[in-house]
Amino acid sequence: MSKSWFIIANPIAGNRKFSKQWKEIKQLLNNKNIDYSFVFTQFSKHEIELVQNAIQQGFRNIISIGGDGTLHNVVNGIMLQRYAKTSDITIAVIPLGTGNDWIKTYNIPNNIEKAIEIISKKKTIQQDIGVLETSDKNISYFNNVAGLGYDGYIVYKLKTLKRFGSIAYLLSGLAGLLFYKKSVFKIIFDDKIIETNCLMTIFGICKFSGGGMQFTKSVNTTDGFLDITIAKNLTIFDLIINIKKLYSGEIVHHKKIETFKTKEITVIPQITKPFIQADGELIGTGKINVKIIEKAINFVIHSTY
Numbered sequence: 001m002s003k004s005w006f007i008i009a010n011p012i013a014g015n016r017k018f019s020k021q022w023k024e025i026k027q028l029l030n031n032k033n034i035d036y037s038f039v040f041t042q043f044s045k046h047e048i049e050l051v052q053n054a055i056q057q058g059f060r061n062i063i064s065i066g067g068d069g070t071l072h073n074v075v076n077g078i079m080l081q082r083y084a085k086t087s088d089i090t091i092a093v094i095p096l097g098t099g100n101d102w103i104k105t106y107n108i109p110n111n112i113e114k115a116i117e118i119i120s121k122k123k124t125i126q127q128d129i130g131v132l133e134t135s136d137k138n139i140s141y142f143n144n145v146a147g148l149g150y151d152g153y154i155v156y157k158l159k160t161l162k163r164f165g166s167i168a169y170l171l172s173g174l175a176g177l178l179f180y181k182k183s184v185f186k187i188i189f190d191d192k193i194i195e196t197n198c199l200m201t202i203f204g205i206c207k208f209s210g211g212g213m214q215f216t217k218s219v220n221t222t223d224g225f226l227d228i229t230i231a232k233n234l235t236i237f238d239l240i241i242n243i244k245k246l247y248s249g250e251i252v253h254h255k256k257i258e259t260f261k262t263k264e265i266t267v268i269p270q271i272t273k274p275f276i277q278a279d280g281e282l283i284g285t286g287k288i289n290v291k292i293i294e295k296a297i298n299f300v301i302h303s304t305y
């Protein structure tokens with residue numbers, strides 16, 4: 001088995017300065033005597049195939065260079081392969097993306113030099129991974145936060161508006177405020193069935209989504225439980241007046257929000273087919289079943305976590 005790192009870099013993640021950043025990354029890795037091979041993605045979801053080839057070749061340590069989408073696809077490649085136990089694999093992240101929500105839970109700064117410093121120390125945590133199954137039997141894994149409803153709509157809009165650059169986030173938020181209609185979800189878990197008008201239902205492993213917002217309560221990334229947040233009759237107006245609480249995490253105490261911990265949950269939207277997002281990637285629409293795999297993959301994290 002190779003002790004060396006295998007780098008999967010997304011050259012289009014984040015801003016457009018990739019070649020300059022890649023030079024800096026190579027220099028810093030060499031300075032720290034970190035041994036690595038590398039490959040660049042050439043198309044969307046290419047990470048999945050690249051990570052599987054690397055594991056087949058004997059690599060067990062992977063560095064994801066990019067944003068949350070790149071990391072999500074690396075995680076999916078690892079969960080879908082059959083060459084090694086997933087708990088024998090370690091992922092580190094050098095963040096380049098614009099959102100980069102996963103790193104925030106573990107105090108990893110959005111900074112190339114500091115991220116490489118963290119990799120050289122190699123403190124790891126064995127983190128849970130979520131599994132989503134849509135009604136057409138499509139399986140996706142997630143390492144951060146997934147959900148359906150309003151959050152899925154924003155991710156969908158963002159995809160179509162991304163060509164407008166950084167203003168796309170503002171535009172999709174606005175589109176959501178103006179056009180998103182909540183509907184009735186039937187939510188089934190443990191011995192409960194909740195049927196309610198629902199803005200969105202969130203499934204959390206880590207804390208942050210939507211560029212630093214916190215919808216999940218008392219997150220533990222290794223306890224084998226999904227942190228469920230059901231935003232019920234919450235209006236768009238409620239979101240606007242509570243904008244500060246969305247970032248501080250206090251929003252979970254709002255009277256129209258309920259939180260639970262569970263190992264498996266099914267959400268069946270009753271009339272509409274809302275968009276489903278996982279780690280900020282659009283994965284489908286409509287009904288969904290979510291499970292969790294306890295301590296599935298090792299991740300390199302900050303020493304202060």
Ligand SMILES: Nc1ncnc2c1ncn2[C@@H]1O[C@H](COP(=O)(O)OP(=O)(O)OP(=O)(O)O)[C@@H](O)[C@H]1O
Pocket residue numbers: 010011012013014015041042043044045046047066067068069070071073096097098099100101280281
């Ligand atoms: N070479 C490529 N060409 C086109 N798309 C790619 C390529 N490599 C990866 N992708 C896709 O780009 C998507 C977005 O990447 P990612 O989320 O990492 O960057 P970002 O959108 O800039 O960052 P963030 O999600 O943190 O805001 C992923 O779905 C990934 O599969």
